[in-house]
Amino acid sequence: TTDSNTLIFNDAVNHLYILRRILNDPELKNSWKKMPFIPELVLNDNWKLARNLLERGADVNAKNANGITALQAAVFRLDPALIQELLQFKADPNITNRLGLTPLTHLFGPYSLPYEEPYKERIKTIVTMLLESGADPNSDLPRQPDGSTVSLLEAAEKKSAELAARLRSYGAR
Numbered sequence: 429t430t431d432s433n434t435l436i437f438n439d440a441v442n443h444l445y446i447l448r449r450i451l452n453d454p455e456l457k458n459s460w461k462k463m464p465f466i467p468e469l470v471l472n473d474n475w476k477l478a479r480n481l482l483e484r485g486a487d488v489n490a491k492n493a494n495g496i497t498a499l500q501a502a503v504f505r506l507d508p509a510l511i512q513e514l515l516q517f518k519a520d521p522n523i524t525n526r527l528g529l530t531p532l533t534h535l536f537g538p539y540s541l542p543y544e545e546p547y548k549e550r551i552k553t554i555v556t557m558l559l560e561s562g563a564d565p566n567s568d569l570p571r572q573p574d575g576s577t578v579s580l581l582e583a584a585e586k587k588s589a590e591l592a593a594r595l596r597s598y599g600a601r
Contacts, residue, residue, distance in 0.1 A: 467492040470501035475510055488517040495525035503531040503558075506541070506550045511557055521563035532563040536583035536591075543588040555594055565600035 466486050469478035478498060482488055489497050499519035502510040511531075515521070521531050529537055535555060541547045559565060569578045581600040584592040592600075 466490050466498045467496050467501050470498040470510065470514075471496070471504070473505075475513075479513065482517050488514060488519045489523055491523070491525070495527075497523050497525075497531075499523075500525055500529075500531050500534065503534055503554060506547060506554065508550060508553045508557060511554060515557065515561045519561075521558045521561050522567075529569070530563065530567055532558045532565075533567050533569050533580055533583075536580060536587055537569050540587075543591065552591065552594070555591060559594070559598040565595045565598045 466478055466481060466488065467490065469475070469481070471492075478486075488499075491497055496504075497519065499511065499514045499521060500523075502514055524530055525534075532555065534540060535551055541551070543551055565580060567580045569580060569583050579600075581592060581595050584595050584600075
């Protein structure tokens with residue numbers, strides 16, 4: 429029989445082999461649906477490896493099976509520092525996911541976090557960062573429960589007058 433130490437060692441060797449392959453080819457796709465690694469690494473809090481791949485030329489705007497980019501994953505995590513780094517790698521703040529949400533519209537959509545503590549300051553910071561990086565303040569939130577669309581400004585007004593004013597200052601109408 430194989431003891432557990434041997435199994436652990438073999439597992440570690442396999443992980444190192446996979447890691448070496450990824451580092452040698454930053455655009456390498458995973459075996460499941462041939463999706464890029466970058467969004468998954470950010471979603472799973474493995475920013476160091478994601479940064480390494482981006483520095484080696486991986487596409488910062490690559491999408492996973494749900495159309496989620498690394499920037500959208502960082503917005504889901506409400507991580508301003510990570511968002512700032514991704515924007516420095518030229519992440520596009522206007523790419524939509526499979527549901528038609530951009531990183532900015534995600535903050536105001538039906539599944540967004542409430543604009544209250546402990547999220548309030550992070551949301552305000554992220555909204556400003558995205559707008560300063562060129563996010564469209566006139567986007568619509570698609571696929572509302574009744575099938576209609578809602579303007580980003582209208583959704584922001586329901587969430588916070590402060591956020592709506594910030595959107596208006598960037599041209600939202």
